[in-house]
Amino acid sequence: MSQNVNQPASKRLADYQPPLFLIPELSLSFRLVPDATIVTATSRVRRNGDHQQPLVLDGEELDLLSAKVNGEPVAVTQLPGRLQLETHLNEFELTLVTRINPQGNSSLEGLYMSDGAYCTQCEAEGFRRITYFFDRPDVLAKYSVRIEAPQSFKYLLSNGNKVDSGKLADGWHFACWQDPFPKPCYLFALVAGDMDLLQDSFRTASGREVKLQVFVDKGNLHKAHHAMASLKKAMAWDERRFGLEYDLDIYMIVAVDFFNMGAMENKGLNIFNTKYVLADRESATDDDFHGIESVIGHEYFHNWTGDRVTCRDWFQLSLKEGLTVFRDQEFSSDVGSRPVNRIHAIKVIKNQQFAEDAGPMSHPIRPEEVIEMNNFYTVTVYNKGAEVIRMMHTLLGEAGFQAGMKLYFERHDGQAVTCDDFVQAMQDASGKDLTQFRRWYSQAGTPQVDVDDSYDAQTGIYRLTLRQHTPQRAGEAAKLPLHIPFSVELLDAQGQSLANQVLDFTESEQTFEFQGLPAAVIPSLLQDFSAPVRLSYDFTIEQLLVLMANASSEVARWDASVTLFSRAVWDNVSRLQRQQSMLLDNRVIDAFRGVILSAELDHALAAEILKMPSVATLMEQVTQVDLDALLCARDYVIDAIATACEDEALARYRVLHAVDDAGSRAFANALLVLLARGADGHEALLQQQFAQANNMTAALGALSAAVDGNSDCRDALLDAFEQRWxxxxxxxxxxxxxxxxxxxxxxxxxxxxxxxxxxxxxxxxxxxxxxxxxxxxxxxxxxxxxxxxxxxxxxxxxxxxxxxxxxxxxxxxxxxxxxxxxxxxxxxxxxxxxxxxxxxxxxxxxxxxxxxxxxxx
Incomplete structure (x- = not known):
């Protein structure tokens, strides 16, 4: 096959070399013009080591106007994607003047315009679109920034603390910023625009007063209060749980509508997608409020895990992202529902990350080779990376983990380091040997854990045999056994808990014995998803029913419901393939009816159980899928449950619909989806909830149910929603x-x-x-x-x-x-x-x- 594209070269972790030059100080000056912004960059350059190699800087889509060394013009060579300077000086000042076009920058990397405002996105390699520089995370500099713009751009913002501002001729003005902390260029940020501003302050544990500012588009100030409250909650939590205090005089968040990512942790000046800042009850759902709190926390927590200690190279991305996702998950769990937050995290792994592991872009959480770094901002690096951190926390315990975090910051504050440096700090602080555990960083793929068990009535011994293997692809080295913390609870036939512990599973095959058990037990395996692995165990329906009703972990109860539903679907896929009529065991229906009727079950957890596993979830449970049969079987099982439980669902819905809290709304909306799929369809109920909704969760719940059920009123409700919003x-x-x-x-x-x-x-x-x-x-x-x-x-x-x-x-x-x-x-x-x-x-x-x-x- 012919190819019309030059194959881009890969970058490999094994080829990493320290930078040939260091730039400890960088002064930037911007003269902001939409299609012709002038950037003057003055760097203090120092040769790193004993060599005479030329200085080679990264740059893309830059118009170089001048280059000077120590104030004198100098000849440079412009090559595709870089600038080269031949010099024998060991230290010198380099001044480069470039012209860029923010208005024409549709890639939204570097400096660009969003709805008339200037903003930046430099991670991973966007800074090279601003000026020629070492666009790599292991070159840390102290930044001084001057911004000049017309006074119509009211706010001129950058990293650090503002040190000067004033008016210029011809209706222009300026602002100067200094960041006292060395940082890589990917953390540089600039914003210029006329926005609404919400201000507040936070007093740190040591008594320092920090100014807090949230900037939003004009007219949206009333939607910024939840973001501000979330920021203050995150700052207090990080002090309380991790002992980490904010370090600048000001912390700013700017919301922009045109943004490739969710948010960016630029030091002291976070730039956010509006999706993760703007919210009020009328226009945002309960999930939106939760998402804002989580992402605000995530970017704030990066101040230490990502900014103060950053990555040596981009292959170490999980060093900051996996750790910070774990921290934001713990934040959400500490201030909200731990079981529901854990379920949400598990869904991401099972639905998306497992699919990534099985697909062509499979990679370890520390990739070995990349072509385009933007492609490795993945659920593997972020979410599986967080699961690896969580396993470390499980193995070390809270005290051991916090000791490791403390040692990590003591050793590496102000440095660009590696994943190995983090694990070493954890090992040294705790005394726990993590040598085998490190394989999680270098082995791609999802481990498969197969479980067999037996009970010896004469001795009262229950044996649990675990076997692990990770699929090996062509060209990959043999996969070695991983250190898997495997959480197990044993229940008797009445649902009483007999044992609950975490097993150290380190061999290809291991058998664990539990003694003194009076009868056969029901195992709750991999409780709370203690490791990101696929689990294979032949549960009976009776066992799953006991686990749904009695497991001490609410996450395990949900997981049992997923397994029960999935088994019903796959049984019907098999029946379709054998050209048999589909059937549903009444015990499955009764299990979900019990969830609907339960007076003890947390409403938010009940909602999660009634959000039946998606097609994507089911597809990840098999190696090959008959998609048409799967779609048909899933619809059949949901519709059968909905029709059989229609009366109970309607009665429970009418009670819950009147309750004004997030858990009850989630439960009511899950019931409404079932009602829309039942025999009646309940069109009037959908229309009533939509018409009477005084919050977005209720309005969107009615719309979602109408779409899911393909209800006759669907398009009319969609049209009404469009007119309103x-x-x-x-x-x-x-x-x-x-x-x-x-x-x-x-x-x-x-x-x-x-x-x-x-x-x-x-x-x-x-x-x-x-x-x-x-x-x-x-x-x-x-x-x-x-x-x-x-x-x-x-x-x-x-x-x-x-x-x-x-x-x-x-x-x-x-x-x-x-x-x-x-x-x-x-x-x-x-x-x-x-x-x-x-x-x-x-x-x-x-x-x-x-x-x-x-x-x-």
Whole structure:
């Protein structure tokens, strides 16, 4: 096959070399003009070691106007992607003046414009679009920044503390900022615009007063209060749980609508996607409020785990992200519902990360090789990385883990370090040998743990045999046994707990004995998902019913419900393949009826149990899937439960609907989905909840139920929602997502029409993700249509984004490349689409890496 793209070179962890030069100080001056911003960068450069190599700096899409060394003009060589300076000086001052075009920067990397305001995104390698520099995380500098702009840009912001400001001629003004802490260039930030400002303060444990500022688009100030409250809650929690105090005089958050990521932890000046800042009860759901609190916390926690101690190289990304995801999960669990937060984290691993491990982009949490670093901001690095940190916490305990954190900061504050440095601090502080545990950082793939058990009535001994193996791919080294903390609870037939402990599972096969048991037991295995592994154990329905009702861990109860539902679905897939009628065991129906009727079960947990496992969840339970049979069987099981439990669900719904708390709303909405799928359909109930809703959770709950049930009132409710919210972008994102999820053959025509909607923009990542990303990732029935129309539709979208925002294109292409479990016909259709992309004459590095790996080119 011919290729019209030059194969980009890979970067390898094994090739890491320290920088040839260091830049301990950098002074930046910006003269902001939309299409011709002038950037003056003055660096103090120092040769690192005994060598005479030239200075080579990174740079992209820069117009170099001048270069000086120690104030004198100097000749430089401009090469693709870099600037080279021949010099024998060991220390010197380098001044570079460049011109850039923020207004024309559709990639949203470097300095760009969002709704008329200037903002930056430099992680991972965006700083090279601002000026020539060492765009790598192990070059740490103290930054001084001067920003000049017309006075219509009221606020001129950067990292650190403001040291000067004033007016200039011709209606311009300036502001100067200094950051006292050395940082890598990926943490640099600049914002200039006229925004609304919410101010507050926080007194630290040592008595320092920190100014807090949240900047939002004009007219949205009333939606910033939850973000401010979340920030103060996060600051207090980090002091209380980790003993970490904020270190600058000011902490700023700026919300922008055009943003490739969720948020960015730039030192003292966090830039956020509006999705994770703006919220009020009328326009945001309970999940939105929780998401804002979590992400605000995440970026704040980065101040120490990412800013004060950063990554030596990008292969160490999980050093900061896995650790900080763990910290934000613990924050959410400490201030909210620990079981529900744990369930949400488990769903991400089982639905998304397991799929990534099984797909062409499989990689360890510390990758060995990359083409485009943006592609490795993944659920593996972030969420599996957090699970690895959580396992360390399990092995060391809270006291041992906190001792390790303290030693980590004592050793490495102000440094760029590696994952090994972190694990070593944990090992040295606790005395726990983590040599084998380190394999989690270097081995890709999801371990499979197979479990057998037996009970000896004569001796009262219960034996649990665990076997582990991690699938090996072509070209990979043999996978070695991992250190797996395996949590187990043993229950008797009445549900009484007999034992509860964490097993140190370190061999390919191990048998653990539990003595003194009077009868056979029911095992609750891998409780709270104590390790990110696939579990295989042949539970009986009777065992699952006992676990759903009695396991001491609420997470284990939910997990038992997932297994019970999944078994019912797969049994019916088998029946369809044998051309038999589908059936559902009444015990399964009774188990979910019990959840609906339970007076003791936490409402939020009940809601999670009634949110039946998605098609994606079910697909991750098998190596090959008959997708058409799976879709049919899942619908049958849900509809059968909904119809059989209709009376109980309706009665419970009427009680819960009147209760004004998040857990009750979640429970009521889960019941409403079942009611919409029952024999009656309950159209009037959907319309009533929508019409009477005084909060977004209730309104969206009615809409979601109408979409899920393909109710006759669906389009009328969608139209009414659009009329109410068409001027509010974040709410329209919810509407776009619902439209993308409609499971009818005509959905592609609907999507094409919606791309012309006044509220939609292909240039805005939030809009693209909500409409097009949701379709590919969530509307599995229509995306995976047997005729390939869904694949061709998304391929055309990817082609369009390749030229404007390849980072977003690479994010939403994932469903196109994870085809290994599908039937041969669908795989062939997907490969045809990917070959089209590979032959594009200007295929981006972001897409090339994913497409070529999927096709194994």
């Amino acid at each position: 068409q001027q509010t972008p974040l709410v329209m994102d919810k509407w776009f997502s619902l439209q993308a999820n409609i499971n009818v053959p005509e959905v592609l025509q609907r999507l094409q029409k919606l791309q012309q909607h006044p509220a939609f923009s292909m240039g805005n990542p939030n809009r693209v993700r909500s409409l097009l990303g949701t379709f590919a990732a969530a509307n599995i029935a229509q995306f995976h249509r047997a005729d390939g129309a869904g694949y061709r539709f998304m391929t055309d979208i990817i082609k369009q984004l390749n030229g404007s925002n390849p980072q977003v294109a690479a994010r939403i292409i994932t469903p196109l490349i994870q085809f290994g479990k599908l039937d041969a016909g669908r795989q062939q259709l997907l490969k045809q689409c990917l070959h089209q992309l590979l032959e594009l004459p200007a295929l981006s590095r972001d897409l090339y890496e994913k497409v070529s790996k999927a096709l194994q080119v």
